[in-house]
Amino acid sequence: MPPLDDITVIAPHFKRRLSGVTSTVVQLIPEQRRLGRGIVTLGPGLPDDLPKMTWSQLPALWRRPRSAANRVWHARRNNEMLAGILLRDVLRMPLKLLFTSAAQRHHTGYTRWLISRMDAVVATSARSGSFLKVAHTVIRHGIDIDRFHPGESADDAIAATGLPGKYLVGCFGRVRHQKGTDLFVRAMIDLLPRYPDWTAVISGRITAENQGFADQLKADIALAGLSSRIVFLGEVDDIRPWYRRLTLYVAPSRNEGFGLTPLEAMASATACVASDAGAYAELIVEDITGKVVPAGDYARLRDAIAGYLANPAEAIEAGSRGRTHVVENFALVREASALETVYNGLLDDK
Incomplete structure (x- = not known):
């Protein structure tokens, strides 16, 4: 429980389950601290080694930090924005509110109202x-x-x-319709x-709620006689070695916020085939580090995968280019440094 005198950024995390936001916070905060930023998290669902403040320390936010006139409350979810508004506008704590938005859909009226109360907004793509209907800065996620x-x-x-x-081809992420797991399985059965x-x-x-969906996929695989060649690993303790073992990674999502997995794969020197959901099309260089196809278009997805299965050497070269x-x-x-610019602008704003 660190003292808050030198803490200038609070990164709330109001969700227990692992999510893409969780992955971002877990990777980003240590990098931000290496840049010298005094930053802590608040909330559940994060590793013990991340610096955290406790709920009992909230009253300390009435006291300004040593080096600035206020602190930044960096929200990434609606409930975190609402909490920041209450702390700043109701309890009159010296906070500036920052929201990072990854959503790729029209926001509800409630979300638009929350966003309108922010002092600054970042979009991840x-x-x-x-x-967004407000001024914002685009800062794409990075990878360690x-x-x-x-x-x-x-x-x-x-x-x-x-x-x-x-050679291995893989698809990682929650097993569900939104993630396009069924499209990947169908392509593997065909190819x-x-x-x-x-x-x-x-x-x-x-x-x-997705067990029936997964069971049907496994039944389809068994019917095709491919149970030994299309393998469900479950949740693994460390996914990183699996990225390195792959020659091709497939991200067939129908809908996505940002989507870090293609970056994780390319950083591991693995070629990618992805839908154009989320920010995937802004991450992959077409025909250089992989291929991007329309979300939900099974035929285009299958054919893009087939090109690499037919030519593993090209997949290996694309993976090498992806790492670069x-x-x-x-x-x-790069992400941490870009956020530093936003933080400094808010902290300098009296």
Whole structure:
């Protein structure tokens, strides 16, 4: 429980379950602290090693930090914006409110009202920014290029998994219709009989409401006689080695906020085929680091995947180019540095 005198940014996290926002906060805050920013989180669902303030410390926010006239309350969800408004406007705490929006849809009237009360707004992509009705800054998410890196050892090869074949193609994330898991499975059922050197892996959480969806996918795989070559891994403790073991990563989402997984894959020197959901089209360089297809278009998705299954050498080259692309354009320090500019503008605003 750190003292708050040198803390200038509060990053609330009002959700217990793992989400894309959680992943962003977990990766970003250590990088922000390395840049010298006094920042803490508030709320559940985050690792113990992240710096946190407690609910009992909230009254301390009435006292200004040593180095600024106020603090920044950096919200990423509606309930976090609302809490900030209450702290600033009702309890009169010296706070500036910042909201980061990843949503790619028209906001409800309630959300628009919340956003209108913010002192500054960040969009995680040009596409998400197009749905905002207020001035904003586009700051795309970055990735920790040291945590996500190309293979370095025998453990990073398909042989370490005990799975058949020479190459792995994977799809990671929650197993559900929104994520397009069914499109990936359908493509694998259609393609793998033609490409015997390839095996497919699926990793991600299956919630109770999506158990029937997952069971049907497994039944379809069994009916096709491919249960040994289309494998559900479940939730794994560390997904990073699996990215390194892949030759091709597929992100077939029908709908997405931002979507970090293509960056994680490319940082691991893995080629990507993705839908144009979320920010995917702003992350992947067409025919250089992978391919982007219209969300929900099964035929285009299958054909894009097939091109790489037929030519693994091209997938390997695209993966190598992907690593270079992420290092040059999406290193986490770029996101942290861009946020520093926004924070400083708010902290300098008396």
